[in-house]
Amino acid sequence: MxxxxxxxxxxxxxxxxxxxxxxxxxxxxxxxxxxxxxxxxxxxxxxxxxxxxxxxxxxxxxxxxxxxxxxxxxxxxxxxxxxxxxxxxxxxxxxxxxxxxxxxxxxxxxxxxxxxxxxxxxxxxxxxxxxxxxVPYVDVSSASAPPPFNLLIPAGIRRIKQIPEAVTAVAEAREVIHGLTLTVVGPVLETDEKTKLDQLEAEFDWLTVMPPVDQSDMKELYDSHHAVINYSLSEGQSSALLEAMAAGRPALVSDIDGNKGVIRHGYNGFVFQDQPSFIRSLISLQDKDIYEALSAAALKTARTRHDxxxxxxxxxxxxxxxx
Structure with missing residues (x-):
């Protein structure tokens, strides 16, 4: 039995x-x-x-x-x-x-x-x-050469994820990196946060807010995006972040313990402390050699440490x- x-x-x-x-x-x-x-x-x-x-x-x-x-x-x-x-x-x-x-x-x-x-x-x-x-391996193609440079936030929409702050940071980054786009995908967990995002989406034509998609459909999003953002105030170990790495997509993550348990700054992604360091990291990611090195290291981390x-x-x- x-x-x-x-x-x-x-x-x-x-x-x-x-x-x-x-x-x-x-x-x-x-x-x-x-x-x-x-x-x-x-x-x-x-x-x-x-x-x-x-x-x-x-x-x-x-x-x-x-x-x-x-x-x-x-x-x-x-x-x-x-x-x-x-x-x-x-x-x-x-x-x-x-x-x-x-x-x-x-x-x-x-x-x-x-x-x-x-x-x-x-x-x-x-x-x-x-x-x-x-995290299982996610078989996606190499990211297309930018511009545009497409960013993705896969996360439940709630205060602790600081998604409106991430949008504001990307808006600032667009002053020096032309052609940036941002897609947010995930369930609405706090309606006040969704209201803020709706207002931002109406203001910025480069921002897309999507409802959650099935796990099997995430591959298409990784295929069409270059990097993932985690702007959270608090994390354990983000499944979405691991999945992005298993797709060979580097991440820009906030300087919190849960993120630093996965991302080594400058090796398989970037860890930022504030909006200026986020923008500096995003500028570095525009370098083709840096991007390819971080992508390869992200995939290696997913395949070895997260087997x-x-x-x-x-x-x-x-x-x-x-x-």
Whole structure:
């Protein structure tokens, strides 16, 4: 009889990083012989099913708490730290106790890089393991020679992503780099932010705001764009950023731990601290030799450090040990 595994992640009905990760991990678990049930931790949990799983893998410590409350006390579970739970919720006096209870009860804590591990309270670090997210190779053609130079932001539209600020920075960059375009693609998670983007789109004819597309359709966007922007205030490890790298597209990313766990400045992308350094990095990216070197390094990073087979081996080991 197959062992039962629950994968509990927030917002599984929206095409964003949580869904991408949960789908990928679910496939790895099924290939390891588990019967997998996916639960949206932001929806009501059916407590009648709470005694079923041999193991639970939860994503986002704070949002996993309702699932934890529905489980028998002795159910083993892995908690994957996704970003805002450790960067924001752990420091929120109204949420800290929930995050710490999840960490205390977890059988294993999973983080994506050493930056995140150092933020885990010391009393829980012994059971914390680092495993980068994986990303499959995305077979796209070489980017066409600019101009125009097409930039892409694949992200959920919400305040923490600072997309309007990114648009403003690109507008400034266009004063010195002619022919820049920017496409934003992703679900609307905060309507106020979408309103700001709608106003900017009406003002700038080089800006396109698109609704989310299926994962299989992202290839076309990477084919037609040269580089990806991540302007976020906070990240765990962006699935969209990894996917862009797997397509051989370099990234310009804000100077935050989640981004620096993936991007090495000047090697596989650029890390910027403010708008002027963003523009300087974008100017550097116009150099053909620099662009090609960063593109090759981005692809190499995705294929080596973020290899799906390596991720599957480690997760399978965890599951077989704990279930």
């Amino acid at each position: 197959k062992r039962q595994l629950w994968i509990a992640a927030p917002h599984l009905n929206v095409q964003r990083g949580n869904k991408v990760t949960a789908d990928r991990i679910g496939k790895a678990a099924a290939s390891a012989g588990f019967s997998v049930t996916k639960l949206d931790s932001t929806e009501e949990i059916d407590k009648k099913e709470s005694k079923a799983p041999a193991l639970v893998h939860g994503f986002h410590a704070y949002k996993f708490y309702p699932v934890l409350q529905a489980l028998p006390i002795d159910t083993p579970f892995i908690i994957t730290i996704t970003g805002t739970d450790i960067n924001n919720d752990l420091n929120d006096p109204d949420r800290r106790f929930i995050v710490k209870e999840v960490l205390q009860r977890a059988s294993l804590i999973h983080v994506f890089d050493e930056y995140m591990k150092q933020k885990i309270p010391k009393e829980f670090q012994a059971k914390t393991e680092v495993l980068p997210q994986s 799906p087979a390596a991720e599957q081996r480690t997760i399978t080991r965890w599951y077989n040990t704990l279930a």
